[in-house]
Amino acid sequence: MTDAPRHTALDALHRALGATMTDFAGWDMPLRYGSERDEHLAVRTRAGLFDLSHMGEITLTGPQAGDLLDYALVGHLSALAVGRARYTMICDAEGGILDDLIVYRLGELEYLVVANASNAQVVLDALTERRGHLRRSRGEGFDATVRDDRDAYALLAVQGPESSGILKSLTDADLDGLKYYAGLPGTVAGVPALIARTGYTGEDGFELFVAPGDAERLWRALTEAGKGVGLVPSGLSCRDTLRLEAGMPLYGHELTTATTPFDAGLGRVVKFDKKGDFVGRTALEAAAERAATDPPRKLVGLVAEGRRVPRAGYAVVEAASGKVIGEVTSGAPSPTLGKPVAMAYVDAAYAEPGTAGVAVDIRGRHEPYQVVALPFYKRQR
Structure with a gap:
């Protein structure tokens, strides 16, 4: 017997909109609402509204949260400025990719790691294990807490050239000053949110992390604000063709445990110059040399x-x-x-x-x- 798929806080709304639903990584998610081609072109030329609440959020806090991420991931996350985000990866000891991630630094001692839905538990388990690994000989781990926050967030995304205008009509946050791969706390339509200028479509856009109980209110406000510029609800099908056109990798396709970041042409995310060891360093150094001299x-x-x-x-x-x-x-x-x-x-x-x-x-x-x-x-x- 298989477990029944999970439902986001917007499930009833999606069904009321006539969405075709699909099981995706254990979640019942909207595949499309009508024509996936029309949804795709709306995001390229106007704006699309997505429910991405299946993504996995993991919070790290404490004096050594940044040091833990430097050890556990391939990037240099302790150097990330508060309010900024970074695309990175978590690898196994052989350099194989366990998942690709976005990490937000929310405060001096707080980070938010966003994992793919299919790998959220794998990432949570790896971060928890790696928290205690480095200093095992001294009987202590990193002074940091790893917390599963998957149930604490709903995630909505507004993507497309009209997304900034739509959001500006609903918030006083300084969106003009918000750089790509950055985030700030604010309110959108009266809803407290982490407003991030990130996305997976190749267009300008925003991802909004909110409490699940606020998700429907925010969806309806965004829909109303976007009526005049042609915003449409958009499903996972067009999200996939959008990311494909933008050359963005998808875990399980371009990225797997059988590939390294260098195999995927993403060696730039691996920071060998950061202080100390990190999981997979030796294998990734060999992969970097192979990619530079004789890539298969x-x-x-x-x-x-x-x-x-x-x-x-x-x-x-x-x-x-x-x-x-x-x-x-x-x-x-x-x-x-x-x-x-x-x-x-x-x-x-x-x-x-x-x-x-x-x-x-x-x-x-x-x-x-x-x-x-x-x-x-x-x-x-």
């Missing part, structure tokens, strides 16, 4: 010459010989480009943008694809 495969973008859509797990082949040279990790029709796109790991010899003679095996037919640099789409700042 690289993550690339693929754009279709035809109309057939590749999916995760499809083989990438050399068109002339049929030799397998890689594997698709994510693929979908791109509403912005008007043609199918994919991300794939391919042999390094075929990874240069413009490489000819590459195809994807789609149900036995070798469909021609062009190798391109990521991302497929980048918004005009």
Whole structure:
């Protein structure tokens, strides 16, 4: 018997809006409300409103909370300024990625770690274990507390070029001064919130962390404020095509325990210059050297010459010989480009943008694809 999926505080509202629901990482979540293409294009040109309450929040507090994160994660989080956020990863001892994360520094002694829903328990367990690991010989751990706050938050996101205007009509917070990857406490439509300028769509936007009991009130206020500019409720389906166009990795696809940050072209998040040891350092140093000198495969973008859509797990082949040279990790029709796109790991010899003679095996037919640099789409700042 499997556990029944969890429901967010907005579940009844989603159903009233006619959302198609789906089980995602143990949560019943809105996949789409109508046309996923229309939702996608609304986010690119106007604004979309998302329920992301399935994400996992973990709070770290105490004098050595930053030191614990420096040891447990690959980034240098103790150097993060209060009010700023950073994209980072947590790896195992072999350098494999357990999850990619966003960490917010809420105060001198307080951090908020946001994990993917499917990995929230893994991240919580790893942080709890690593809290006591470094100083085991002295019988003590880091002077920090790790707290599971997954039930303390609902998370709403407003994404798209009109998102700033929508939010400004509901808050006195200084949004013009709020930089990308930063957050500040404030109120939105009278609701206390952590207002973060972050997102997973490739557009400007905001993520709002609020108490679950305030989620419906805030959703309705955002919906009303966005009526004049075409804001639409948006589901996980368009969120996936938006992040794919923006070249953003998805855990379980581009990122797994079998890949390191360097395999995924994200070695920049690993900070070898921070003080002290961290989990996976030795393995990641070897991965960095391998990536610089003799990488076996690289993550690339693929754009279709035809109309057939590749999916995760499809083989990438050399068109002339049929030799397998890689594997698709994510693929979908791109509403912005008007043609199918994919991300794939391919042999390094075929990874240069413009490489000819590459195809994807789609149900036995070798469909021609062009190798391109990521991302497929980048918004005009």
